[in-house]
Amino acid sequence: MAGQVPACPQHMSLEELRTAVVEGERTAAVAATRSALGEGVPARSILDDALVPAMATVGDLFKRRQYYVPEMLMAARAMKACMEVLRPELVAAKVEPLARVLGATVQGDLHDIGKNLVLMMLEGAGFEIVDLGVDCTPERVVTAVREHGARLICLSALLTTTMPAMRETIAALEAAGVRGQVAVLVGGAPLTQAYADEIGADGYAPDAASAVDKAKEVLARLTA
């Protein structure tokens, strides 16, 4: 791939940035982001042509079991650090995120490792994240949807005993009249596609890497 990219300085720094993110080298990634900005590369291009593809590569490596959680986490942290540098520029350039996403572990459940990884991968794909944390009541989710105008909700449950709280959360969104404006994506170890269908979720994904594809898919359906 590198061979096809013309060796102009702009592409060089984006290439360096991609590599630094994939390898989880935070300091190098931030330096490459700064130098790309310094060279006049538009913030949008840094996001779309370096950070997003880098995180897609990370997701792919994870799916193929070449990356495990630590490698994925380091890449996500590097990407996050770059986003801190980039965010003011993106705001100034009026670059909109793909969508605003709410993430929550449902009521009664404290497992958050999986949810955190899913949110990091979504952030890496260009979504804006609002993390509601763990043990979220349906009411909290409803309030947050209204407050943040989110288009996608990611609900996580790791216990068979808290899976019903997903159904209750979806019911609460319906009762509040906001169900139509958000897509609901569910996941967590005990979940299945069948359960997601049964409770009326818009999508399910088995891991953080496929969550990104699924998020894009359900959002496309929501807008269609």
Add this chain to the structure above:
Amino acid sequence: MPEETDGRPVQTEQGTGVGTGLDHRRRWLRTFRFQSVDHVPDEEFGYWTDTYRVWQREGLPREVASEAAANRYFGFAPRARVPVVMGVRPMLPVRVLEEDERHRVIVNGLGQTLLQHKDGTSSIPHFIRFPVENRTDWLEFRKRLDPDDPARYPANWEQRLPEWRRRDYPLGIAVGSLFGWIRNWMGFEGAAAACIEQPALVEEMMEHVTELVLHVLRRALADVPLDFADFWEDMCFNSGPMISPRLFRRWMVPRYRRITDLLRGSGVDIVYVDCDGDITELVPLWLEAGVHCMFPLEIRAGTRPEDLRATYGRDVLLMGGVDKTALIAGKRGVDEELARVVRLTEQGGYIPHVDHRCPPDVTFDTYLYYLKRKRELLGVPEPEAPASERVRAAMS
């Protein structure tokens, strides 16, 4: 393989094979040596704390509110560990850092900082900070992992030896954890990040634990003939191990090996690891490390006892592997699930039971049905004592 680890003669049942009159200990050992037994040991993993409360409303006597009580009440085969403290000692007194009407921030005995809700909105603590973030923290924390701490052994150790030497049940020792503990001490993200950013620290911690376990083990091994040793890791989830097999092999395999070599040299030849999730990628490495019994074989995560047997034959021993979600589904689920494990049980080297603590979404009625059917299918006699007596035993 020797007939018995402590050199005691075993009743020989030549020819016909089926060993009647086996005590719990011999039955357990013979099962794991693929020798004939009258029936497989009658064991279960345990229950969530919530489960007792829910089942008490469904007919479980109120006296049965702990694992020890439940084991006696249901009449399971006894199995025990010597009361040696391998891990962090002492636990610190709980400290309150901050408190208002709604919340309380505490540091618990291990050193984890937690936010608790006081207003009844949630009974779930939120982790805020873990005791080890860097090497400075570790050097402080390590003081509570002192191999020479005399309190690792109970004061009445010597007095209990005769009873243990005479026992008729399997007795073992917990031998700690190389990654699981580090995850508890650093938090999952902290531990995962440390694997990449502070690998020397991770290795230093693993090395300290290894030396601690080797040191503490020696006295127990010299004093009592033990039947098993167990590690706790819980380092896998639905997509496999939390860290790469490459790091696992480099950091953990040789250290497990030092421990399992010492154990085997002292006749402890059953070494199991407690690890939830999909363990498939780690099984060959555990086998290489001398840890050859897998527990609890979480079905929904993709760990199936029949697959492990097919791949590793008699090199692997198995405990667990009955899908808890089948019990949640009800009696039909139970029948299908038991049909799956009966044949494998007959081949030996496997003790089937629920693949984790039984959750409260399994009804008491379904659980009783599960035990009854399991005992029927596996030829395990129902406990002899009437329920009233078992309640009394449960309280004792």
